[in-house]
Amino acid sequence: MKTPKYIYLIILFLYLYISYVPTQIFARESGAAAKIFASIPGKFSLRIYGYTSPNSIVQAESVRVFAQTTTDRYGYFILNDVQISNEAKEICVSSIDSERRSSFPLCVTIPETDKPTEIGPLILAPTISFTGGGIWQNQKAFASGQTVPEKEVVVSFFEVPASSLSKEIEKKVAKFFYPTVEATSLPFLRTNSDVKGNFSFTLPTSRATAYRFFAKTIYEDAPSLKSHTLVFSIGSFIGYFLLYTLPKILTILIILLMLYLFLIWELKNKKARILLYRLKEKRLKPLEVRLHLKYQRLLYNLLRRWKSNRK
Structure with a gap:
């Protein structure tokens, strides 16, 4: 069946x-x-x-x-x-x-x-972030995050090798002009969270280099999982000078040079004074006369109105 x-x-x-x-x-x-x-x-x-x-x-x-x-x-x-x-x-x-x-x-x-x-x-791992934008040598920079309230937080730093030839050259030049003691490794940075779980710390900015770092929370003598790993780079004094200060200096020098060349040219040719004289005779004086006449007419009208109101 x-x-x-x-x-x-x-x-x-x-x-x-x-x-x-x-x-x-x-x-x-x-x-x-x-x-x-x-x-x-x-x-x-x-x-x-x-x-x-x-x-x-x-x-x-x-x-x-x-x-x-x-x-x-x-x-x-x-x-x-x-x-x-x-x-x-x-x-x-x-x-x-x-x-x-x-x-x-x-x-x-x-x-x-x-x-x-x-x-x-x-x-759970702590959350973490740091102040954005460019960071320069010896500039104050901070990182912050949140975790379990009133617990110890351990932050680990690791130096990142230069990512390009230009960065390596800048680092060598900065070291030549501003020699610092080379540290083989950075110690752990320890801080504590407050009653709301907030914590913050200062980033190391004494050397022109790059660092990656992460944080762990110590709970009952055992570390938590690490946070996200963040990376920040520190620009050197030389880099700041080349990027911001030098262009301003060059701009001022170019303006002064142009003024100097103009004065030398004027002393030889006197064309600027002739041009200013013509401008004064043909433009400025007629304008001055017209404005004076308008002022006199306005004053005359005001006096007439005042006298008529008194009557």
């Missing part, structure tokens, strides 16, 4: 229905909570919690997985019931602080299990 074809269709439909489970994701924007429902193939759910900067957005992402929440004033966050898809092998958690800076994502391997699992506490 043959099985009817519609039986296979019913079995296939039931299989597809059972393999999909509803997933609930909470998104918070402008103080209002929004619920997004999606159906994805699921294995189990995760509970993810940890710490980052206060009042920031925390996002967890993987293959066909997304969840979002916000931290409290202590930087604590929790993502409940994050449904994990069958394709997901790891999940990456990152944050966006109150200044819209993003942290380096922390990726965690998803456990091989079919039961609800808890991951945490995760200490």
Whole structure:
């Protein structure tokens, strides 16, 4: 006896229905909570919690997985019931602080299990940025960021080799005119975040070179994942002189030279004085006479009006 074809269709439909489970994701924007429902193939759910900067957005992402929440004033966050898809092998958690800076994502391997699992506490990487624009030798420059409140932050600096021949020549010339002690390596810079999670520090600008740097948060004697790596370059005194000061000096010298040559030419030819005399006789004197007449006429009209008003 043959099985009817519609039986296979019913079995296939039931299989597809059972393999999909509803997933609930909470998104918070402008103080209002929004619920997004999606159906994805699921294995189990995760509970993810940890710490980052206060009042920031925390996002967890993987293959066909997304969840979002916000931290409290202590930087604590929790993502409940994050449904994990069958394709997901790891999940990456990152944050966006109150200044819209993003942290380096922390990726965690998803456990091989079919039961609800808890991951945490995760200490997310700090966010970091520095003052933009050109930075010159011995100029004050600062970097800032956000992380877990009242924690130690360690910043690592590494010197970047010159990227071009011109930069290398500028560096050698600056070293010749302004010799400095060559440091083999920069020590770690240590600072602390305040109660709102903010921290800042001064960038080293004593040498005309380039640096890359990143920050880590120390939480219970263990470092967090590093932040994004940033790069900044420091222009030398020679570079500043060639770029800004020298053009101004050359402009002034050219103007003075042109004035000097004009005076010498005038002393020989006296053409400028003749031209000025003609301009005075043909243009300026008639103009002066016309203005004087207009002034006299205006004064005469005012006196007549005043006398008529008195009568």
